[in-house]
Amino acid sequence: MAELNSLDPRVLRLDLKKIEDGDVATNTHLITYEVFHQEKRGKQAVHAGVVHASTPDMALVMAKETFGRRGKTAAIWVVKTSEIYTLASEDEDMFETTPEKLHREPGFYKVRDRIEAYQKRTAVPQQ
Amino acid sequence: MYGNAYISPEDAKRMNESTDDAENLEIFEARITRGEKIEPGDWMPAEYRKQLIRMIEQHAHSEIVGALPEGTWITRAPNFRRKLALIAKVQDEIGHGQLLYSAAETLGKTREQMLADLISGKSKYSNVFNYPALTWADVAVIGFLVDGAAIVNQVINQKGSYGPYCRALERICYEESFHLKQGHDNFVYLATGSPKQRAMLQEAVNRWYRPLLHFFGPSDRDSQHSEKLMKWKIKLASNDDMRNQFLDQYIPKIWELGLTLPDPELKRNDNGIWEFGDPDWAEFKRVISGDGPCNAERLEVRRYAEEAGRWVRTALMNKDERYVVPLA
Numbered sequence: 001m002a003e004l005n006s007l008d009p010r011v012l013r014l015d016l017k018k019i020e021d022g023d024v025a026t027n028t029h030l031i032t033y034e035v036f037h038q039e040k041r042g043k044q045a046v047h048a049g050v051v052h053a054s055t056p057d058m059a060l061v062m063a064k065e066t067f068g069r070r071g072k073t074a075a076i077w078v079v080k081t082s083e084i085y086t087l088a089s090e091d092e093d094m095f096e097t098t099p100e101k102l103h104r105e106p107g108f109y110k111v112r113d114r115i116e117a118y119q120k121r122t123a124v125p126q127q
Numbered sequence: 128m129y130g131n132a133y134i135s136p137e138d139a140k141r142m143n144e145s146t147d148d149a150e151n152l153e154i155f156e157a158r159i160t161r162g163e164k165i166e167p168g169d170w171m172p173a174e175y176r177k178q179l180i181r182m183i184e185q186h187a188h189s190e191i192v193g194a195l196p197e198g199t200w201i202t203r204a205p206n207f208r209r210k211l212a213l214i215a216k217v218q219d220e221i222g223h224g225q226l227l228y229s230a231a232e233t234l235g236k237t238r239e240q241m242l243a244d245l246i247s248g249k250s251k252y253s254n255v256f257n258y259p260a261l262t263w264a265d266v267a268v269i270g271f272l273v274d275g276a277a278i279v280n281q282v283i284n285q286k287g288s289y290g291p292y293c294r295a296l297e298r299i300c301y302e303e304s305f306h307l308k309q310g311h312d313n314f315v316y317l318a319t320g321s322p323k324q325r326a327m328l329q330e331a332v333n334r335w336y337r338p339l340l341h342f343f344g345p346s347d348r349d350s351q352h353s354e355k356l357m358k359w360k361i362k363l364a365s366n367d368d369m370r371n372q373f374l375d376q377y378i379p380k381i382w383e384l385g386l387t388l389p390d391p392e393l394k395r396n397d398n399g400i401w402e403f404g405d406p407d408w409a410e411f412k413r414v415i416s417g418d419g420p421c422n423a424e425r426l427e428v429r430r431y432a433e434e435a436g437r438w439v440r441t442a443l444m445n446k447d448e449r450y451v452v453p454l455a
Contacts, residue, residue, distance in 0.1 A: 004424050007259055008199040011424065014431055029239045030440065032229070032453040049295070050229040050453040052238060054443035066222050070302065082451045089168035 033059035034084060037067050038075040045077055053078075159360055164290035167233040167455060175359050180234045181250070182361060183292055187227035188245045188252035192425050194220040196260040197269055205263060212309045216270065219302045226298060229453050230291040237450075246430045253277075254411065255338045257419030264324075264331035267317055270310020272335060272377060276342045278303050279373045288360035291455055311380075318384040325386075332381065333389045340406035343370040349408075374401040 006012050030052040037048040048067045053059035059078040068076060087094075102108045118124070151170045158165065165171055194217045201217065204210035228238045244250040255273055260266055278300065285296040317328040344350060344366040356362035364372075375395070381388065392404035414422070 004427060006199075006424050007261065008195075009202060010198075011428055014428070029237050029450050030443070031445075031448045031450050032232070034454055047455065049226060049298075050232075050455070051225070052229075054445055054448075058443070062225075065218075066225060069219070069222065081453050082449055084454055086168070086454070089166060090170075 030054055032081045033063070033078040034081055035059075035063040035067055036077040036079070037063075037073065038077075039072050041074045043074070045075060050081070051078070156358070159288045159358075164293060165288050166290045167452070172359075174355070175361070176234050178356060178359075178361050179289055179292065180231050180236050183227055183231040183234075183289075184236070184241050184244075185251055185253070187224045187231060187241065188250060189256065190220045190224035190227060191245075192252045192256045192429065193273075194224075195425055195428060196256055196258070196421070197266055199260055200263060200266045203263070209313065213266070216306050216309065219306065223295075223299045223302070226295040227292075230289075230295045232453050233291045233455065235452060242429075242433060246426060246433060248417065248426065251415065252425075253342070254415045254419070255342050256425060257414050257422045258335070258338050259421050261334070262327055262331060264317055264327040265334070267310060267313040267328060268331045268335045270306060271314040272310075272339055272381075273342070274303060274306040274310055275377050276339060276373050278307060279369055279376070280343070283364045283369065286360070286363055294455070315384065318386060329386055332386055336388050336390065337406050337410070339373075340370065340403060341408075341411040343367075343373065345408060345411070371399075371401055374403070375399065 004011060031054070032050045032052055033056070035048045035051055036045040038045040048063075051059050051062035051066055053062050056078055060076060063076050063078050064073075067073075148170075152172060155165070155169070155171060155175075158169075165175075197213060197220075198217050201210065201213055204213050228241060231241060232238055241250065245252065255276075260269060281296050281300050281303065285293055285300060287293055287296075314328070317324045347353070347365045347367045350366055353362060353365065378388070378393070378395075378401070390404045392402060395401050413419070
């Protein structure tokens, strides 16, 4: 590597020649942690993203720097990606009919018509 | 319940699934047409995976390398307030790089491999960062105009089809709006300052004009394989459309300060299309293929960081841990 004539004093201070050869190790890779962020007390913790780290402590530091730089933070959780279990995405269709299950919704139950018909029929004084 | 419904980086078969699977392809494309997002566990054409990795990886590299020209000025910011803002911005850029590496990683390429490909020159980063920040005014131009251009691009890409990339971009765009505002503040401060400050800014604007025209890539006439990328919502606007949107938003903001641009042919037509002189695409090609003013330094600094920090990463590595692809 020829001498670099950098504008950056920090670059000029680097001993660039010291490390001349060698490939970047590609077989070493820190594991990932999934990060959950709670904005305020009382709110749900929500999945925010991923950090690379070797230990939970380091993951928390990385998560704080990556997802706690703006706005409010009440809590941060991290969990190893490999410890999370998911439904397979091709099984998503098992939820397809859930919105059709109207008997589970409050709006399904309507009694006003029946009450009024009863009142008419039996002369219960209307309010 | 299924554990490890992840794409293993070793799972070559899954990575190279043939696009011949007509039924899967139909479901996949219908999903995109309906405006639904694709998530990491979904079937996707090998070409979709490949192009997304290429794009998100380049974006990630651009954030990391993009921190270098501005980082140059942290030690020499003109006052404490500007130094605070610049440190915050540069930290954001590195954070954006991490978000994007993770998003690309959900597609099955490890972060280490991406960094290795950056250093070997196999994968690219935004060409604009191969130019130096010669003066403090260059920092103002980068913060205002380069970030402005990046925001045009990122806001558009946010409507793309790949869930993890869209989520990363949402956070990135939110933070970039601060970059833009502090850049504009710095830009206006110099433009309305002393004659010396104005002259310094004008010179920086002149220097960055062409790289900014290059920013969105070659003209649509010379740009390949866009059609499929558009259909799959990997690319959402053509290079020329994005460039025009940028010029439309930012040229008036330069002119309103009485500054000029080094291009007598630059003007807005009645149909809203900007015309500009030849931006010298030969120079663009020359710089992107390695022969720019700062290419060697950018890569050398990255390589140094990677190699000088290796012993730390090796010491931290726990051999008993099992690496799996991140979830989302």
